[in-house]
Amino acid sequence: DAGITQSPRHKVTETGTPVTLRCHQTENHRYMYWYRQDPGHGLRLIHYSYGVKDTDKGEVSDGYSVSRSKTEDFLLTLESATSSQTSVYFCAISDPGHLRETQYFGPGTRLLVL
Amino acid sequence: RKEVEQDPGPFNVPEGATVAFNCTYSNSASQSFFWYRQDCRKEPKLLMSVYSSGNEDGRFTAQLNRASQYISLLIRDSKLSDSATYLCAVNMYSSASKIIFGSGTRLSIRP
Numbered sequence: 001d002a003g004i005t006q007s008p009r010h011k012v013t014e015t016g017t018p019v020t021l022r023c024h025q026t027e028n029h030r031y032m033y034w035y036r037q038d039p040g041h042g043l044r045l046i047h048y049s050y051g052v053k054d055t056d057k058g059e060v061s062d063g064y065s066v067s068r069s070k071t072e073d074f075l076l077t078l079e080s081a082t083s084s085q086t087s088v089y090f091c092a093i094s095d096p097g098h099l100r101e102t103q104y105f106g107p108g109t110r111l112l113v114l
Numbered sequence: 115r116k117e118v119e120q121d122p123g124p125f126n127v128p129e130g131a132t133v134a135f136n137c138t139y140s141n142s143a144s145q146s147f148f149w150y151r152q153d154c155r156k157e158p159k160l161l162m163s164v165y166s167s168g169n170e171d172g173r174f175t176a177q178l179n180r181a182s183q184y185i186s187l188l189i190r191d192s193k194l195s196d197s198a199t200y201l202c203a204v205n206m207y208s209s210a211s212k213i214i215f216g217s218g219t220r221l222s223i224r225p
Contacts, residue, residue, distance in 0.1 A: 104160065
């Protein structure tokens with residue numbers, strides 16, 4: 001299995017509070033991603049990073065920000081959590097040196113916003 | 115139209131049966147294709163890549179039909195442990211950052 005960890009694995013928070021999720025990899029892969037997965041929607045890309053300090057928006061980026069100060073860490077911040085951000089969040093990594101390179105996922109973080 | 119579409123299922127088949135899923139994609143220039151397996155409350159895990167000539171891995175066979183823009187996954191002699199959700203993934207723009215995932219097909223194998 002790819003060396004990807006996420007923390008926390010579960011979190012309950014209240015509407016309006018800031019939340020930060022962490023993704024840590026030991027594979028030295030260049031690309032890192034944050035997805036959310038909800039019933040009926042599948043995996044939706046929030047933000048991704050193509051290098052240290054290089055990030056870009058995905059399909060559902062509103063209400064989220066990211067930072068990547070080191071190759072191994074990618075942080076996702078919910079500035080002011082809302083109930084619609086209750087979801088399962090997956091981090092993924094890839095190293096696009098090969099056309100067939102695909103993404104490998106971390107174990108996920110279950111977030112409940114009350 | 116979604117860029118990648120799958121029948122959500124569920125497919126409920128008896129142990130030992132053969133089952134097949136399809137996944138259609140919208141971009142004819144898509145370069146590479148994958149099948150993932152996701153168990154309940156777990157992360158998606160890469161099951162296999164899909165090659166142009168088709169490829170097999172044990173009981174699993176993946177096929178690509180570029181003319182009709184779909185990929186397929188065939189599972190032979192299904193086991194109880196095959197029960198999971200199967201996600202297809204399509205690399206549409208020659209960039210790993212542009213992989214689009216289907217919503218998944220749920221498979222349930224009954225004894």
